[in-house]
Amino acid sequence: MISDQDQKSFSLEALRDGDRAEFARLVEAYSPMIYRLGLKMLNNPQDAEDILQETFIKAYRHIGNFDGRSSISTWLYRIATNEALMSIRRKRPETISFDVPSVYDTEPQEPLQIVDWCCLPEDEFLTSEGRARLDEAANRLPTNLRVVFILRDIEGLSTRETAEVLEISEMAVKTRLSRARLRLREDLSEYFGRLLEKE
Amino acid sequence: MHRHEECRQLLNSLSDYVDGDLQQELCDEIELHMKDCENCRIVIDTLSKTVSLYQTSSEAAVFPDEVRQRLFHRLDLDEFLNL
Numbered sequence: 185m186i187s188d189q190d191q192k193s194f195s196l197e198a199l200r201d202g203d204r205a206e207f208a209r210l211v212e213a214y215s216p217m218i219y220r221l222g223l224k225m226l227n228n229p230q231d232a233e234d235i236l237q238e239t240f241i242k243a244y245r246h247i248g249n250f251d252g253r254s255s256i257s258t259w260l261y262r263i264a265t266n267e268a269l270m271s272i273r274r275k276r277p278e279t280i281s282f283d284v285p286s287v288y289d290t291e292p293q294e295p296l297q298i299v300d301w302c303c304l305p306e307d308e309f310l311t312s313e314g315r316a317r318l319d320e321a322a323n324r325l326p327t328n329l330r331v332v333f334i335l336r337d338i339e340g341l342s343t344r345e346t347a348e349v350l351e352i353s354e355m356a357v358k359t360r361l362s363r364a365r366l367r368l369r370e371d372l373s374e375y376f377g378r379l380l381e382k383e
Numbered sequence: 384m385h386r387h388e389e390c391r392q393l394l395n396s397l398s399d400y401v402d403g404d405l406q407q408e409l410c411d412e413i414e415l416h417m418k419d420c421e422n423c424r425i426v427i428d429t430l431s432k433t434v435s436l437y438q439t440s441s442e443a444a445v446f447p448d449e450v451r452q453r454l455f456h457r458l459d460l461d462e463f464l465n466l
Contacts, residue, residue: 208455208463215454216446223444233450237457244458294391300425302432315440322437337434338441343404362398369426369433 194256199247207247211240214257217339218264224334225268227323235271239264254348261341261349265331272327293366297373301380308379321371325364332357333364389416390423401431 194213198206218239222232242263250259308314322330335346336357343361347354393413399405400413417424455464 204460205463205466207458208460208466211454211458211460212463215451216444219446219450220441220444224441229450233453236450237454240454240458294394295422295426298422298425300428302428309436310440314436318437318440333437337437340438358399362395365398365401365430365434366394368437369430372433372436373429 196250196252196256200250207244210243210256214260215240217257218260221261221264221334221339222268224322224338225265225331226271227319231271235264235267238267242267255345258341258345258348261335261339261345262351265335265349269327269331293363293370295366295370297370297377299373299377299380301373301376304376304380304383309376314375317372317375321368324371325367329360329364329367332360333368336361337365390420393423397427397430401427401434 194210195203195206199210215236219232219236222235223229226232226235239260243260250256254262322333325333331350332346335341335349336343341349343354343357346357346361350357393416396405396409396413400410405413413423413427417427452464455461
């Protein structure tokens with residue numbers, strides 16, 4: 185997780201003055217996480233690279249507007265997340281609006297899969313097939329749940345940081361994260377439950 | 384309260400519970416409930432495992448060097464690539 189401490193290691197003054205060496209340090213520090221975010225959101229390496237480049241181009245242009253109230257990492261995540269959401273909307277215009285309350289904010293999903301697959305041997309979980317199943321399950325989540333799940337559980341942002349990035353309430357973050365995790369659990373239970381039957 | 388209704392109400396708190404982000408009173412309530420409810424115990428254990436699997440799998444993600452090089456080039460920062 186990126187903390188506020190990271191912000192102190194960059195000179196905002198130098199960044200605002202257009203110091204290219206300082207900007208290069210910022211790019212070096214945060215490009216892996218922005219690329220990973222793009223990859224998880226869009227599931228395509230070329231799209232993830234486009235998001236990465238656009239994020240830092242916009243960051244360089246708009247660093248003067250960064251007021252320092254949030255951390256630099258939160259600000260970069262916000263730019264990258266908006267870019268990724270715009271890319272998804274361009275490709276899938278039918279995608280539901282991200283920022284309005286949806287059915288996923290109000291209706292809990294009751295668990296249907298009751299299989300205790302935790303007892304599988306550890307080396308059966310993260311095989312290449314297992315990892316592919318994890319990715320497929322995450323990709324099946326509705327966008328407004330997936331983005332919260334990626335920021336919280338993949339990128340390790342706190343609830344407050346995720347709320348700041350997405351400009352939604354902390355309660356909405358918690359609700360969407362809960363819905364996302366329960367859906368993923370259902371999905372993975374089908375797959376790992378079948379593996380358990382074969383044991 | 385009917386058992387199924389109790390399970391349904393606890394569902395909203397499970398995500399906070401696996402994060403260790405729940406008030407002690409509610410934790411106690413869930414733990415008491417789990418003693419008599421095998422289904423909820425399984426849901427909580429597999430929910431917790433689901434979260435940890437995603438966290439572990441994301442740690443192994445790589446950032447390709449050619450992507451880094453193209454990024455620095457696009458930003459006109461080539462001179463800082465090897466610093």
